[in-house]
Amino acid sequence: xxxxxxxxxxxxxxxxxxxxxxxxxxxxxxxxxxxxxxxxxxxxxxxxxxxxxxxxxxxxxxxxxxxxxxxxxxxxxxxxxxxxxxxxxxxxxxxxxxxxxxxxxxxxxxxxxxxxxxxxxxxxxxxxxxxxxxxxxxxxxxxxxxxxxxxxxxxxxxxxxxxxxxxxxxxxxxxxxxxxxxxxxxxxxxxxxxxxxxxxxxxxxxx
Numbered sequence: 086x087x088x089x090x091x092x093x094x095x096x097x098x099x100x101x102x103x104x105x106x107x108x109x110x111x112x113x114x115x116x117x118x119x120x121x122x123x124x125x126x127x128x129x130x131x132x133x134x135x136x137x138x139x140x141x142x143x144x145x146x147x148x149x150x151x152x153x154x155x156x157x158x159x160x161x162x163x164x165x166x167x168x169x170x171x172x173x174x175x176x177x178x179x180x181x182x183x184x185x186x187x188x189x190x191x192x193x194x195x196x197x198x199x200x201x202x203x204x205x206x207x208x209x210x211x212x213x214x215x216x217x218x219x220x221x222x223x224x225x226x227x228x229x230x231x232x233x234x235x236x237x238x239x240x241x242x243x244x245x246x247x248x249x250x251x252x253x254x255x256x257x258x259x260x261x262x263x264x265x266x267x268x269x270x271x272x273x274x275x276x277x278x279x280x281x282x283x284x285x286x287x288x289x290x291x292x
Contacts, residue, residue: 106223123210
């Protein structure tokens, strides 16, 4: 749990849907819908909530913030509460600010850069090629749920699985869970999502 907590605190969904899930009936359609949406989407902006669950805590640790994504390889992940933290990804350049000061720790930067590739895959749809993950597909009347299992032993040290929930109507990622175990996990919920709006480049370059 210490590993995934360290991962979360450097990079930084929401209770499970009440409906049960079953295996996707039309796998080709599900893959095509998610892939097509990812490929035609140029930008995403929205709000997120975060919950960190751990056997070390009496209750989940909660946070909230805003995120922006833009092709190619640009992300702003900004925690607004309970503390201010911003991660900027602009191409290969990654920067992080905590409590009003830029974090220049080489250790922190190395870890954030490792997270960079994962997060970009999840936003741009490249995870669907299954080069780094094996994927199981499920559905209910409202959502698709994808369960990603890392193929790399290195990534498996931090994450046992990633669960992504997509709204069937909008083919929009609404829920993301990074799990070390069923009890130890980080859960995100995305709301107020806007696709393909113009985002000033300074969003990804200035704190």
